[in-house]
Amino acid sequence: MAHKNFTTIGIGVTFSPNLKANIYEASRLAMVFQSKLLLIHVGDVSEEKRQKFETILQPFIVDGLDAQVVFQPGKPVDAILESVTKQNIDLLILGAVKRESLLKYYVGSIARKITRNVSCSVMLLINPSIERVQCKHIVVNGLEDKKTEQTIATAFIVATALESDKITIVEEISHDKVGTVEDTKSLRKTNLLKEKIKRQEDTRVQTILSHIPEAHKKNQNIATQAIFGKRGYSIGHYAQVVRADLLVMNAPEKSGFFDRLFPHDIEHILTELPNDILIIR
Numbered sequence: 047m048a049h050k051n052f053t054t055i056g057i058g059v060t061f062s063p064n065l066k067a068n069i070y071e072a073s074r075l076a077m078v079f080q081s082k083l084l085l086i087h088v089g090d091v092s093e094e095k096r097q098k099f100e101t102i103l104q105p106f107i108v109d110g111l112d113a114q115v116v117f118q119p120g121k122p123v124d125a126i127l128e129s130v131t132k133q134n135i136d137l138l139i140l141g142a143v144k145r146e147s148l149l150k151y152y153v154g155s156i157a158r159k160i161t162r163n164v165s166c167s168v169m170l171l172i173n174p175s176i177e178r179v180q181c182k183h184i185v186v187n188g189l190e191d192k193k194t195e196q197t198i199a200t201a202f203i204v205a206t207a208l209e210s211d212k213i214t215i216v217e218e219i220s221h222d223k224v225g226t227v228e229d230t231k232s233l234r235k236t237n238l239l240k241e242k243i244k245r246q247e248d249t250r251v252q253t254i255l256s257h258i259p260e261a262h263k264k265n266q267n268i269a270t271q272a273i274f275g276k277r278g279y280s281i282g283h284y285a286q287v288v289r290a291d292l293l294v295m296n297a298p299e300k301s302g303f304f305d306r307l308f309p310h311d312i313e314h315i316l317t318e319l320p321n322d323i324l325i326i327r
Contacts, residue, residue, distance in 0.1 A: 056135040067174035188215040286320035297327035
């Protein structure tokens, strides 16, 4: 079954209060995936800055981490995107603000602009930690989409690497599929239709799960959950309610101007991140 291999992991680094925590999170991830780690700093080459980054990396380099600092001049978004292409990065890690203001939503933060346009998978960190915090529960989208099978397969790879305890596959179902409730008769009809759709969705997801290697499902508590609501918003809210540690999603299609004005799907999640999120492209 197809899944994403993270051979080269990149992380955008600036001298923010979360610098050490972000680098530690990226380093641990690179170690478990046996990946090369690139620290991308937007700006001209500086040996003083390189020394600071390498000092933070040192405990992991001693343990065998293959890491390198990359200086990329230019504007932040363009520089990061250029580095991803030049360095053949498979997974880009970015620090993210948990909640964006309305102004930032329309202007677009750096992390969101990169996420919309980057050619690789992206992990957005909202709660980085210097000390390792176990990822216990992963929520992954199970919506009917051509990308979903690969996304679920990759989620199991990540779950195995992070030694998580539980994966919940959430099937988001639009209310449009069941119509509106106007009286007792239509309510009964709607409920019957919902149950039928839930069974169909569960059958589809179980077929995907049957393709996952048993080694990746071992020791995992696997659950499915059908949710009726607005795509993107519903799964983000669910992940927040169950206190998931990581939300894994399909990558969005590249957005145009009207998509930014009238958000849909993953845009809701990017506006108010419920937890760390991994977007598979």
